Amino acid sequence: MAIKAEGLANSLHIDQTEEELSTLTGLITTATDLVKSSVNYELDDASYEKFPLFDACVSSLATALYYDRTLENGMPKSTKIMITHLQARLGGK
Template identity: 35%
Template sequence: MIEIVNELLSELNLDINDANTDLINTLVTDAQIITLSAVNSTKKIEDYADNQIFQRAVKTLATQLFYDRTLANGTATGYRMMVTQLQAQEEIAEDDAQ
């Protein structure tokens, strides 16, 4: 998770200091939990460590939480699109397993 936090600090052009690092770490953790719950709550975050769509969805949601902690207007369309793609991947994986 350290890597995604550092990447997001860079993408948001934030100074690397304890306050920013702690904040982004919290937002990334929240975004991971929310995204995992939306995609497949029976899996672990580690199961998506190499999934680029999952990682981008987490960054997207964490960024949105950074700018709007209450998500007053809901989640962004791009984030919902990525979650839909991840859900489809899960459905395909389930079909292949049967």
């Protein structure tokens, strides 16, 4: 996917230490898996790469996970909206 730890760190104004980048990489991986499993886990990465909305959704969820690792209040509404749109476009299963 196009989301990289360095880019997310820049957008969140987080220092790019080895520890922070490692944390962000793990959160991006988790967010990517959560979004894919919410939309259509059977699709390959190339199918998702066609939709910039996928990267926005992963970025949104990774950001939420950074600030609230347990997602105590659930997924952000913006993430849910993007997942709904991706399901409609990609035939959610």
